[in-house]
Structures are given as structure tokens and as C-alpha cells.
Amino acid sequence: MKIVVVGAGVVGLAVAHALVDEGHAVTVVDREGPAAGASRGNAGWLAHTDIDPIASPKMLRQVPKFLLDPLGPLSIRPSYLPRLMPWLTRLVLASRPSQLARSVEALVALQRLAMPAWDRLASELDLSRLIHKRGALFVFDGEQAFALGKPHFEKQRALGIACDFLGAADLRALEPGLSERIVAGAFFPDAAHVADPLVVTQALFDAALARGVAFARADIVAIEPGPPCRAVAADGAAFEADAAVLCAGAWSKPLAARLGDAIPLDTERGYNVSFPGVTGVLSRPVAFQGHGFVATPLDTGLRIGGAVELAGLELPPNHARSRALHAKASRFLRGLPAYDAGTPWMGFRPSIPDSLPVIGRSRAAPHVLYAFGHGHYGLTQSAATARIVAALAAGREPPIDLARFSPHRFH
Template identity: 50%
Template structure:
């Protein structure tokens, strides 16, 4: 097959926040880099996420607590977690792996691994933002997790004890202190926990586009194309492009989010990635005087202040890549938000749906393909792609340039399944 002659040192598949962060880190190591994406920069979950660097969110989604909540949530077609009945047979193997990952020993191991990646990502974030000229976009407004009853708060307390053991700062609050921190919160919330170490970005789409511009400014090239397959070829990798000439690179990083596992199959790697479809509505900036990000954990969504608006979104719909969006889910979250924040003006909003790439044990896949060390995987971050982007970029740059990894990568091995 004919390939483009201008081969590059490294080709990154995916122009989301993870892929572009990796591309910039590789440029810093002196490599020539090309990024390939089916839609272009910030076209997927990197554009519509909640904008949080959730470094305190060390507990895996796969946990006994989630197993306790799931049956009740699944009964509500527009609730925090749902699986369309027609999709249930297709997702059954993933759900079995998720159930196995909820065992206490596995949860403990996943928490240790997640914490290590969070610590690295937090340490790398501000130097990365400084180097890319995006530091002014960083906010440190914290996060307020709210509870509707003492019982709900007590159920959450063990999770906070785990965070405390890992040195994460937080402060439990009563209704009066919460009202001082965030005026306008409904009195139905009687307890809360504030985590000051929960950062955010002014707008995730604008941030990702700024990374793309920085990458191009350093001589990087972004190609709009759909990658169909990868094939080791001598001292490089051939990248088959749907409807176009193949590309060639010395090394490849696969960071294509929810589509990554489909490409990995071409190398014989069958990685159980599932798609969490997330929904949100972004309201005008003056829709509410939001002082901190608020997590309504019992309802599975957050409200976030961005430079471009107030974003109400979250929840999990395990429905794959092909089903049409069910924007009723966004409408239900917005209606709940009106009740939880009585002063919220819910008009003039824009709805969105995107795909979060999730693996059963809540950890991403970071490491080499079994077919060749010239292809590295960096996908499956679930809700934490933005949060873990700088740390993942550091790891991948180290691996591709022969430096030792900054943490134990065994828990993140693409072959662990």
C-alpha cells in the first residue's frame, strides 16, 4: 500500500485533550509529531465535559457502593445510571467484568493505582499549563458534594476516610456553612463536603483548542482522517486511513477515546472498552451565581461554572456508539437542578451528548500493544480524561523516549483483561 512519504517520528491518533497533551509532551522531547483525528480537535468528550481536574476523585466507579445503588438507579430510565434494554445483551460481558472489579481487594488495588496517577497528574498540570500558555485558564474554586440526609452523608463517610488516608484535604459542613460557601442552595441539602483541591478549567473546549493551536505553532500537523487499522512494518507502523492513502510513523500512540478499542482490534488486542454516554445543558453565564462546582452525588450530576456558561450535566447511559441521543436525560437533570438551585434560570441553554471511554475497573489502558512496542495505548479514562491528561502525557512521553515510567504501570496494562 502506498504511504505518505513525509514520515513522522510519532503519530498520535486522537485530537482530544489526552491526545493533544501527549502530542505536546512528545514535541517537548524533540520528536516530530502528527495528530490524526476523525473530526478534528475538541470534537468529542473534550468539548462537553464538566471542566474539572478532579484530583480528589480517587475512588473507582467500580465499587460495592455502586453495586448497591445500581439496581435502584436502573429502574429509572432517565436516572443517574441506565442501560437501554436493547443494548443489555451487548454490554453483558463488560458488566460481568465490572462486577468482578467491585470486589474489595480489587477496589483497594484500583484506588492505590488511581491515586498514583492522580498525584502525578496534579504535579504535572501547572508546569504543563505554564509551558503551553494556558495557565490563566486554571481555576481553583473547589467542589461541594451535597447530601439530602444524614443517612446519605453517613453512607459516603467511608469514602472520605479513604481520601483522608491518602492526604486529601476536605471539610464536612452543615447547612449554614454550605449557605455561606454557596448561596442559593436548596435547604433540602442538610450536609456537604468541600474539597478545595478540586480544580477546573475555564472552558474545556477552548482549552483543548488552545492546545491544538500551541501544537500547530510548534510545527505539529493535524490531519483530518479516520484511522481504520494499524500494522507494524519493519522499523515503523503503517496507519491505514479510510478512503485515503496510508500514513507511516516510527511510533504510534492510540488515544482516540471511545473509538480506540475498535482500532486496537487490528493489532489483535481486544480491550473491553464501553461507552458511557454523558449529557449536559450549558446555560448562559448569568443563569446562576455559582461560586464552586456542586456535585449532586445522589442524582449523578454536577453543576459547573465555565467562562462560557453554567453547565448542568453528568449521569451515565451505557448505550454504545450507535444509538441516537436521548436528550430527555439532559432535560431531567436540568429540571432537578432548578429544584436544587431555586434561583437558576434554565432558559437559553444548549444541549450536548458525548462519549466517555470506560474500562470495567475504572482505570485507563496505558502501555504497549501486545503486537508491537511501537504502538502505545492511552485511552479509557472514563470521567477523568481532562483530570489525568497531563499525567498520561508525561507517562507516554517517558515510554516513547526510553525513560523509566514515573509510576508502576502494571495496573494500567492494556493486557490486564
């Protein structure tokens, strides 16, 4: 078929490659270019060992404490709260134990596909050098906090995910850059990270062009179901195809709505500060539990990022948040440069209240497929999502049950 993919982030480009593998003629359309959004500046983790949705009773219990700190792990801009209330209501409902259990089951199924799919994609495109399999650490600055976190790690172990518990001495032997404040942690040897999310996404884009994928820069404002299917741009240009795949991340909601699919997508604004050329502080990614940030040793430099700000797409960034992340990191990492030596960034994670992406067919147009809303796991789940989309486009049974990912699960 002739297929148009809307979105040139890591999900859209992975989908383009999976469709080319099936023999389809693919055009990728994006309003800016490859990796212009969250694929540019995320933390770079291939976090396939994570199995807990954001929507959970544990998270809800922490919300009051988090909201007392306007620069803490979670904040909500007061002016945005009225627009956010329907999304928050759905998040609370998704956090009920019965719903949480079903979401965990679905997330585990998708995460199990994630790393094999990335290995396959990287191998086929000769990009394996951009994936680093050095594991990841989740560390604590208090024994009590570690004890409270242990049941979660035990649950991961029960699912067959390798996890080792380490004391302070072992942690510093593994990562000498950790300060004396860190007293315990969990090591996931099978976790991975990428050289740099921008570098990886650009490499996927270049490889797609080399394989015959066409690219057009256009601001798509509607997808008309046809036939033929038409992706219509703001300037009136139209891209005709037999099928379309919507992978526009945080900008997917209005396009799905035009097709009659009301998707409760909002954005978690993530902040970071990167230090180009700074290497040697860490050798693997580290998550600082209870403090809402991670540190990733990218090939291009050290990145400190994380936290969640709920404020939509339009309000300006608040880089006091990235300063706060840096201030926290300076307590736990040796050799961290001054904040002003870094480059701050803010990006929009496309987030669904139940923490699961939307993967499936439009109600109005079965030949329009959705693949968006991956939240914190866009990079991790992109290659697996692409294989699922390719199966749907071909009319094959997908590799996992898509009921919990359905665009229609919200009605």
C-alpha cells in the same frame, strides 16, 4: 522520532505536547478535529481528589435502585444489553474487594500525578489562566445520606487529601446559590476546574500547531505495526512514522483489536445542558450526591451534567435525560434558567470495566502505545498520561507502576 498521534481530544493533544518536549516530530490525526468528542462538552472538573473507581461494591448495591428510574443516574438501553453483558461481567469482577483495593491503589498513584502535570503543562504554554483553583463541593440533601457518605471522605483524608465537612449555613455562605434543601457537604479546597473544556482543548491544539505539530483530518481505520508504522485512513491515505500513540477515546477499541489487543472498552454516555453567559449562580463546581449530576460554573456559562447511560456509540441520544438532570438541579439551585434556554449535549466517555485507563504498549507492536479509556477522568488525567507516554516512547522507566494500566491485564 517521527510519531503519529491518533486522536485530537485532550489526551491526544497533551501527549503531542509531551512528545514535542522530548524533541520528537509529531503529527496528530483525527477524523473530525480538536475536541470533537468528550473533550468538547464534559463537566470541566480537574478531579484529582477522587480516588474511588466506578467499579465498586457501593456502586453495585445502588444499581437495582438506579435502574428502576429510566431517567436516573444510571440506565441501560434494553436493546444494547446483550452486547453489554461481557463488559458488565468484567465490571462485577472488578468490584470484588481484592480487585477494588488494587484498582484504588493504581488510581491514587495516577491521580497524584494529575495536578502537578497540569500545572506544568499550563505554565509552559501560558494557559494557567484557564485553570481555576477554587475547590469543589460534594453536597447532600439529607443528614442520613451525608452520614453514609462520610466514610468515603474520611478515606480521602487518610490519603492526605484536604477535606472539610460543612453544615448548611457554611455551605450557603460559600455558595449562596444552593437552596435550603442542601443540609451538609464536603469541601475539597485543592480541587480545580477549567474555564471550559472546549476552550482548553482548542488552546492546546493551537499551541501544538505553534510548536510545529502537524495536523491532518482523516478517519484512521488501522494502525500497521511496520516498520515503519503506518496509520491508515478509510480513504487509503497513510501516515508513516517511527511510532504511533492511540488516543482515540471511545473509538480506540477496533484499532487496538486490529493489532491483536482485545480491550473491553465500552462507553458511558454522559448528558448535560449548558447555559451560555449564565454566571454568578455558583463560583465553584458542586456535585449533588445521590442524584447523579454536577454543576460547573464555566467561564462560558453554567453547565449541568452527569449521569451514565449504557447504550453504545450508535443509538440516538435521549435528551429526556438532560431534561431530568435540569429538573433535579432546579430543586437545589437558585437562579437556574429554564431548560429551553440551554443547549443540550451528549458525549461518549470511553470506559474500561475496572475504571482504569489503558496505558502501555501494544502486544504486536512495541512502538505502538495506547493511552485511552479514561472514563470520567480524561481531562483530569490527560497531562499525567502524556508524561507517562513520553517516558515510554523514550524507553525510560515511567513515573508509576503501569501493571494495573496494562493493555494486557484483561487476559
